[in-house]
Each structure stands twice: as structure tokens, then as C-alpha cells.
Amino acid sequence: MYQVLFCLTDQHDWRLVVLGGAVCLLASAAAISLFHRARAASGSARLVWVALDAVVAGCGIWATHFIAMQAYGPGAGGAYNIPVTVLSLLFAIAVTFIGLSISVSTTHRGLVAVGGAVVGTGVAAMHYTGMMAFEIPAHVGWTTGTVTVSILLGIVFGSFSLHVAGRGDSLSNALAATTLLTVAIVSHHFTAMGALELTPDPTLVISSLSIPPTSLSILTASAAAAILVIALTAAVLDRRAKGEIGRQQVVLDTALENMSQGLCMFDAEGKIILFNERYATMLRRSDMQLTGRVLLDVVREEAAKGQWNGEPEQFFARLVEDAREGRTTTDVVRRFDRSIRVVNQPMQGGGWVATFEDITEWLEAQAKISHMARHDALTNLPNRVLFHEQLEQGLRRAGVNDQLAVLCLDLDHFKDINDSLGHPIGDALLKEVGRRLKATVGKHDTVARLGGDEFAVVQIGRSEEAAARALAGRLVEVISAPYEIDDHQIVIGVSIGISLSPQDGSNPDELLKNADLALYRAKADGRGTYRFFETGMDARAQARRLLEMDMRAALQRDEFQPYYQPIRDVASDRVVAFEALLRWNHPHRGLISPINFIPLAEETGLIIQLGELVLHAACADAATWPDDIGVAVNLSPVQFKNPNLITSVTDALERSGLAARRLELEITESVLLQNSEATLTTLHELRAMGVRISLDDFGTGYSSLSYLRSFPFDKIKIDRSFVSELATREDSVAIIRAVTGLGRSLGIVTTAEGVENDAQLELLRREGCTQAQGFLFSKPRPASEVALMLERLRLLASA
Incomplete structure (x- = not known):
């Protein structure tokens, strides 16, 4: 230790020692900065930064060594072997590169320290190689113990230096690592110089490949300058990199804090x-x-x-x-x-x-969308999609002895309620129907709304047909009970079609189709009831579809024409009018009665076209008859809802030239069940034109005296069901007597339909009935035979 201190104090120029220390500190700072930059990079960029760091560190070690050698007193008379001097520089760079590569490529702290130890070894390799380049007229010897200590100092402090640098690139870590690396280089050099022993020998000659100290000073100065340039460049690059990293960090922080995730x-x-x-x-x-x-x-x-x-x-x-x-x-x-x-x-x-x-x-939201896609928005019942799925599940779960029933329900007269009271009332009614259905079925049964006023029920797990029959009966009773909605008392009915699995089908589509066919049968049988599917219903449905197609074709082929039945004045026995009755003259099936196609025409909406045809044809035909004979045309409820009805009647009268007073429009009581205010407005408009209005089929259905009070009808037509029983039932006579008396009191003409014999005509005459029509006078005949009918009836009356 004394030898080292003596060498440092007595054999060195302190000015150059300080210079060497400054160069070493600068090189160490640049090396640590580049070390952090290399760790932040990856791939080929990391290799470039490691190489640059090795050059800076190697040159720093080399320059520190030779500046310190210039400060060494005995070195003043010596020289330096050029090849070995260059080799020492290459050793410094190469070994430092290996050590830095180890430390940069790992996060393991032990391996980082190992890399620092390799850098310390590079310091020793450079120093002792550089000392081999030192030529002086003396023999060079070494103190082994001191040499060992110098090498250990370089390794230990080098290891600590990169270990500290590897903990992070904070300012404190950077300063500590720089200091430790400087200590590693300086402590090794001056300790090693303390181990040097020189024995003068004037016979030793300096080789020709040596460089004098003055020239080496220039070389060392150049190396120091290179270190300064590299360090400055590294500092600028590091500053820019850190600035860019800082900006990226700000962007990253902003992005992180503004993420929705x-x-x-x-x-x-x-x-x-x-x-x-x-x-x-x-x-x-x-x-x-x-x-x-x-x-x-x-x-x-x-x-x-x-x-x-x-x-x-x-x-x-x-x-x-x-x-x-x-x-x-x-x-x-x-x-x-x-x-x-x-x-x-x-x-x-x-x-x-x-x-x-x-x-x-x-x-x-997804659950709500899924629910909405599978449930009816109004009633919150399953819709057709979910009903189909649950029907499939029910069929899969049904055991060998289980029976599954599908019930299709259609509300009777719902459209009339919807049109007369408005859609809000209709919607409230549908919701209440849904509630009643759900409360009536079993807990394992499924209720669905298929659309409009159509509902369906799946009944599962019952072994007998009687269970489906009992459920259908309860549903008819429950749905038909009065409803109280917004101060309106509403009464509707329900028609139900039932199909059973497995006998009526084994898949959802087949069961629904057959239940729907049974529903049509229930509606055809008078509504307000239920029917089970029966073999043959499908054939009837096919026939119905064929009839509809045939009817549409018949309209194009002009196969429909009005037939006329005379209406006679009972008192004078003269014809006062003809009722226009539609007939279908089919080219293959012959004359088709209205009872076979009118209901289908009303369901499909074709009745509007047929009604237009009859109205125009009847007015045109009547215009050719005597001026005192009128024509009566029936209007169906569907036709009466047509907003173009007034226009159609006006057009028919104008085209034919028929006087409005000769046209009589017959409506049924079901028309009055519709929107009463709009209905009465239309009736008054027709009456104002001069057209006469007749109430057909009075005494059946929903007959109410309030109809006669709300609108001044020109005629009441007594239904044929009362006329046919005149001779056998006293109550029929009483009803006719009451209606005719009512007609006389109100100044309304009464017409009896379906008169087939003289006894009926005599009773009607005795009861004061105004007019009569029926087969007694004539069957309905085409327009071409109206003149013959008038002549024949005139002869009969005069006979």
C-alpha cells in the first residue's frame, strides 16, 4: 500500500493525473449513458449501441492509461511500441464489448454484474498490454500481490458499476454507476503502477517501432478528443431519445388514461x-x-x-x-x-x-335485443320464433305416453272493435287477452302471440284428448267474458283450432298448419267455439285456395253477373223494385251460388271488386227499366269500410244516368257495429244524394232499436227465417206483427224476404207488411229476362 501511495505522490505529475481522471470520468459517464440506451433498444439497434458503448469505454480506458503514463516520472525517458499500443486499445474495446453485451442482454442482476466484471477484466487487459508497450532502458518487474489487487479492484468496481446501472436509468443510478466505473479504471491503473519495479540497464535499446512520448501525447490527445466527440454525440442522441421517449410516454399516458378499457x-x-x-x-x-x-x-x-x-x-x-x-x-x-x-x-x-x-x-342491451327478437312487444308473450322453438323442445321432451296439443286462437270481431274504438283500445284489449290466456293455461304450457289477434298455446304432458278439450272450453269461456277498458264494456269471442301430437303431426310446422285448418273450421261453424283437426280439412283448405285463385281469374274473365229478383208491393200486387243478387257463371262448374263464394270474397277482400261490379251493372240495367221501378244492391261490411264508397256510388249513378231515388242500398246490422260516427256520416251522405237506405236481415244478429233511432232508414227487411215459419209458429207471426207495426209508426217500409207460398203472402198482407219478395213471385233471373218477369207478374196480378 505504501508503494502505491509513494508512486502516486512522488512519481506522477498531478496536473496530468487530474486530466486523466477528468477524461476517465467523461468516458465513464458516456459509457453508462450508452449502456442505458442499449438496454432500451432491441435487435440490430441494440448491437449498434453496444458497439458504440464499447468504443467509448475502450477509448476512455486507453486514454486514461496513457495520460496517466505521461504523468508518470520514469516514463519521461521512455517510448511506446506502436503495435502493442494499438493492440492494447483493441483489447480494451473488444473485452469491454463482450462484458457490455452480457449485461445488456439480460435482466438477471447476477448476469448483469458478471458483465461488469468482464469490463473490469478488460481494464486490466488493456493496462498490462499497454505496459508491455512501454520501452525504457531498464528491466520491468512486478509485485505479484499488488498486481492481483489491481485486477480485483477493476473487476469488483466494474461489476458494481454495471450492477447499479442495471437497476434503472434514474439520475442517482447513473451518477453512482459513473463514479464506480471511474473508480474501477483509476484504482486499477494506479494500483498497478504501484506494482511496477524498474531496474535501470543502459544496454537496453528502444526498438525502431516505438513512438516517443511527445508523439504519444498527440495520439492520446486525439483519443481524448474522440472520446469527447463520441460522448457529446451520445449525449445528444440520448437527449433526443429521452425526449422522444418522454413524448411517447406523454402520448402513452394520455392514451392509457383516456381508454374506455x-x-x-x-x-x-x-x-x-x-x-x-x-x-x-x-x-x-x-x-x-x-x-x-x-x-x-x-x-x-x-x-x-x-x-x-x-x-x-x-x-x-x-x-x-x-x-x-x-x-x-x-x-x-x-x-x-x-x-x-x-x-x-x-x-x-x-x-x-x-x-x-x-x-x-x-x-x-344484448339480452333486451334477444328478448325483443323472441317476444311480442305489446303483450310480452313469446312471439312466433320463440313459440316455434318451445314447440320443438316440447316435442323432444314428450315421452311415449305424453300428448302435446297445439291450440291456435283467433279473436272474433276484434277488427270491428279496433276500427270502431281505435287502436289504443284494441291494443289494451290484446294485452288483457294475453293476461287472461296466461292465467288460464297450466304452468308448463306456453302462450304466444303470433301476430294481430292470433294467439297460440302449447299444452304438454296430458295423456288424453279430453285435457285439450277442457282447456279449449275454459279459454272460450274466459276470453268471451266482458272487458272493461277505458270506460268501454267490450264483448268479443274466440275461435280455436286444435291439433294433437303425434296423431296430427310430429313436427312444429305440421302441427301449426293442422291447428290452423281446425281454426278455419271453427270460424266457419259460427265462431265462438273450438274444433279438433280432422282428416279432410287439408283437402278443404286446398279447395278453398283453388276457389280463391279461380275467383280472381273469373274477375278477369267477366264470369260474374247480377241476377234480379222482383220485390212486390203487397197491397197493389205490382213490382216496385228488383234486388240485384250476384251469380258466378263458371265455365265448367256452371252457376255457383253466392253462399259458396261470398264469405271467401269477404275474407280475401275481393268483395270490394265484386261489389263495384254489381253496383255499376245494376245501375246500368235499372236505367233501362220503367221509371217507377227501382233496384236494390247489397253492401257488405267490408265494402262499406272502403273510403271510396261515396265516389263509387256517385260514379255508378252518373255513368248509368239512373236517378238516385231509384237506387236502394241494403246494409246489414254488422255494418252498424263498426265505427258508428263514421258509419252514420257515410249513411247521411248517401241519403243526401237521394239514395234510399235499407236495413237488411232485421231481427237477427245484433238487432237494436237504437239503430232505427240513430238513422232514419227507408226500409226494414224482415229475415226469411221468420217468414218460413209463419204458418207453424205463433212467435214468428208476433215478431212480424211487431216489426210491421214499428214500420208503420216510424213511416218505414217493411219488406218480407223468402215468401214461397200464397199462405205466407196472405198472412203478411193481413199483418200489414208493405212489400214481399221470394220464389212465389220469381227466382232470381238475369237482366235479359226482367221484361218477361214484369209482363208475367202483371198478368198474374190481373188474373
Whole structure:
């Protein structure tokens, strides 16, 4: 130790020692800065930065050595072998490159320290190689112990230097690492110089390849300048890089904090590297220290507070294993009554990034959309889609002895209610019907609204047909009970068609089709009842479809024409009018009665076209008759709802030239069940034109004296059902007597339909009936025979 101190104090020029130390400090600072930059890079960029760092560090070590050698007193008379001097520089750069490469390429602190030790070895390699280049007229010897200490100082301080630098690029770490590297170089050099022993020998000759100290000073100065330039360049680059990193950090921080998702990054050991505030808020970890903590510890802490369900160790182990295996996982977890989707994405080099998205509202919206797609918006009952699915499930679950029934329901006269009272009342009625249906069926049965006023029920698990019959009977009774909606008392009915599995079908489509066929049969049989599917219904439905197609074709072929039946004045026995009755003259089936096609025409809407045809033809035909004979045309309820009815009547009168007083329009009581205000307005408009209005089929259906009070009808037509029983039933006579008396009191003409014999005519005359029509006078005949009918009836009256 004394030898080292003596060498340093008595054999060195302190001015050059300070210079060498300054160069060493500058080179060390540049080397540590470049070390951090190299660690931040990757791939080929990292190799470039390591190489640059090795050059700076190597040149610094070399320049420090030779500046210090210039400060060494005995060195004044010596020289330096050029090849060996250059070799010492290459040794310094090469060994330093190896050490830096080891430290830069790993995060393991032990290996980082090993790399620092290699750099320290490079310091020793450079020094003793450089000393081999020192030529002086003396023999060079070394103190072995001191040499060993010098090498250990370089290795130990070099190791500590990169170990500290590897902990991070903070200012404190950078200053400490720079100081330690400077100490490694300086302590090694001056300790090694203390180990030097020179024995003068004037016979030793300096070789021709040596360079004098003056020239070496220039070379050393150049090396120092190169270090300064490289260090300055590295500093500028590092400053720019840090500035760019800083800007990127600001962008990254801004992006992280403005993400709608939570984000957390973990290293290979599961430690939290970074996270955003959204993550902390979403998982309610804002009050916890997170950075640098292992996720397992965080989860254990939450488990202790009762905020975590499950085993923390098992959960953490799965995450780490997935990251190591490179698996991306997606889970939906429930935290604090929220649904959070977690995606764990493994990172290169270990660790993973987890993103957290609160999908509570999204899941609720999806559930709502799914519910809306499978449920009726008005009644919240299953719709056709869900009904079909549940019917399929019921068929799959049904056992060998189980029976499944499908009931199709259609509300009777719902359209009349909807049109007369408005859609809000209609909607409220549908909701109430749905509620009653749901309350009536069994807990395992399914009720659905298929659309409009159509409902369906699936009855499961009953072994007898009687169960379906009993349910249908209850439904007819429950649905037909009066409703009280917005101060309106409403009465409707329901028609039901029933199909049974397995006998009527084994799949949903077949069962629904057959139940629908049974429903048509129930409606055809008078509504307000139920019918089971029977073999042959499908054939009748096919026939119905064919008839509809044939009817549409018949309209194009002009196969429809009006026939006329005379209406006689009972008192004078003269013809006062003809009723126009539509007939279909089919080219293959002959004359088709209205009873076979009029109901279908009303269902399909074809009645509007047929009504137009009859109205125009009747007016045109009547215009050719005597002026005192009128024509009566029936208007169906469907036709009466046509907003163009007034226009159609006006057009028919104008085209034919028929006087309005000669046209009589017959309506049934069902027309008056529609929107009463609009109906009465239309009737008054027709009456104002001069057209006469007749109330047909009086005494049946929904007859009410209020109709006669609300509108001044020109005629009441007594239904044929009362006329046919005049001779056998006293109550029929009483009804006719009452109606004719009512007609006389109100000044309304009364016409009896279906008169077939003289006895009936005599009774009608005796009871004061005004007019009569029926087969007694004539069957309906085409327009070409009206003149013959008038002549024949005139002869009969005069006979």
C-alpha cells in the first residue's frame, strides 16, 4: 500500500493525473449513458449501441492509461511500441464489448454484474498490454500481490458499476454507476503502477517501432478528443431519445388514461409494471399500492376483505401458466355487480397485458335485443320464433305416453272493435287477452302471440284428448267474458283450432298448419267455439285456395253477373223494385251460388271488386227499366269500410244516368257495429244524394232499436227465417206483427224476404207488411229476362 501511495505522490505529475481522471470520468459517464440506451433498444439497434458503448469505454480506458503514463516520472525517458499500443486499445474495446453485451442482454442482476466484471477484466487487459508497450532502458518487474489487487479492484468496481446501472436509468443510478466505473479504471491503473519495479540497464535499446512520448501525447490527445466527440454525440442522441421517449410516454399516458378499457401490464413473475386509472377504478383498487406489487398479493388482500371469490393461488397460477404458454384468454367475471370482460394477452419475453372492459350495459342491451327478437312487444308473450322453438323442445321432451296439443286462437270481431274504438283500445284489449290466456293455461304450457289477434298455446304432458278439450272450453269461456277498458264494456269471442301430437303431426310446422285448418273450421261453424283437426280439412283448405285463385281469374274473365229478383208491393200486387243478387257463371262448374263464394270474397277482400261490379251493372240495367221501378244492391261490411264508397256510388249513378231515388242500398246490422260516427256520416251522405237506405236481415244478429233511432232508414227487411215459419209458429207471426207495426209508426217500409207460398203472402198482407219478395213471385233471373218477369207478374196480378 505504501508503494502505491509513494508512486502516486512522488512519481506522477498531478496536473496530468487530474486530466486523466477528468477524461476517465467523461468516458465513464458516456459509457453508462450508452449502456442505458442499449438496454432500451432491441435487435440490430441494440448491437449498434453496444458497439458504440464499447468504443467509448475502450477509448476512455486507453486514454486514461496513457495520460496517466505521461504523468508518470520514469516514463519521461521512455517510448511506446506502436503495435502493442494499438493492440492494447483493441483489447480494451473488444473485452469491454463482450462484458457490455452480457449485461445488456439480460435482466438477471447476477448476469448483469458478471458483465461488469468482464469490463473490469478488460481494464486490466488493456493496462498490462499497454505496459508491455512501454520501452525504457531498464528491466520491468512486478509485485505479484499488488498486481492481483489491481485486477480485483477493476473487476469488483466494474461489476458494481454495471450492477447499479442495471437497476434503472434514474439520475442517482447513473451518477453512482459513473463514479464506480471511474473508480474501477483509476484504482486499477494506479494500483498497478504501484506494482511496477524498474531496474535501470543502459544496454537496453528502444526498438525502431516505438513512438516517443511527445508523439504519444498527440495520439492520446486525439483519443481524448474522440472520446469527447463520441460522448457529446451520445449525449445528444440520448437527449433526443429521452425526449422522444418522454413524448411517447406523454402520448402513452394520455392514451392509457383516456381508454374506455382498464389496462394493466405484468412481468413474467406477475408483478404490476403499469396500469391506468380506469383499471384501478373498475376493480376498486384506487386506494391500494399497485406498481411493483405481485398480483397474487393484491388478490390475497382482496380475499381477506371478502372482495374476491375463489382461490387466489389457483387463479394466479393459471394466469402465469397461460402467459408462459403464450395463450390468449378471454373471461367474463362479475365484480361488484358489474360484468367485466378480461382479455389476457401474453408479451414477448414474458409477462402479459390484461385489458378490462365493463360490458354490463352491453350484455343488458344484448339480452333486451334477444328478448325483443323472441317476444311480442305489446303483450310480452313469446312471439312466433320463440313459440316455434318451445314447440320443438316440447316435442323432444314428450315421452311415449305424453300428448302435446297445439291450440291456435283467433279473436272474433276484434277488427270491428279496433276500427270502431281505435287502436289504443284494441291494443289494451290484446294485452288483457294475453293476461287472461296466461292465467288460464297450466304452468308448463306456453302462450304466444303470433301476430294481430292470433294467439297460440302449447299444452304438454296430458295423456288424453279430453285435457285439450277442457282447456279449449275454459279459454272460450274466459276470453268471451266482458272487458272493461277505458270506460268501454267490450264483448268479443274466440275461435280455436286444435291439433294433437303425434296423431296430427310430429313436427312444429305440421302441427301449426293442422291447428290452423281446425281454426278455419271453427270460424266457419259460427265462431265462438273450438274444433279438433280432422282428416279432410287439408283437402278443404286446398279447395278453398283453388276457389280463391279461380275467383280472381273469373274477375278477369267477366264470369260474374247480377241476377234480379222482383220485390212486390203487397197491397197493389205490382213490382216496385228488383234486388240485384250476384251469380258466378263458371265455365265448367256452371252457376255457383253466392253462399259458396261470398264469405271467401269477404275474407280475401275481393268483395270490394265484386261489389263495384254489381253496383255499376245494376245501375246500368235499372236505367233501362220503367221509371217507377227501382233496384236494390247489397253492401257488405267490408265494402262499406272502403273510403271510396261515396265516389263509387256517385260514379255508378252518373255513368248509368239512373236517378238516385231509384237506387236502394241494403246494409246489414254488422255494418252498424263498426265505427258508428263514421258509419252514420257515410249513411247521411248517401241519403243526401237521394239514395234510399235499407236495413237488411232485421231481427237477427245484433238487432237494436237504437239503430232505427240513430238513422232514419227507408226500409226494414224482415229475415226469411221468420217468414218460413209463419204458418207453424205463433212467435214468428208476433215478431212480424211487431216489426210491421214499428214500420208503420216510424213511416218505414217493411219488406218480407223468402215468401214461397200464397199462405205466407196472405198472412203478411193481413199483418200489414208493405212489400214481399221470394220464389212465389220469381227466382232470381238475369237482366235479359226482367221484361218477361214484369209482363208475367202483371198478368198474374190481373188474373
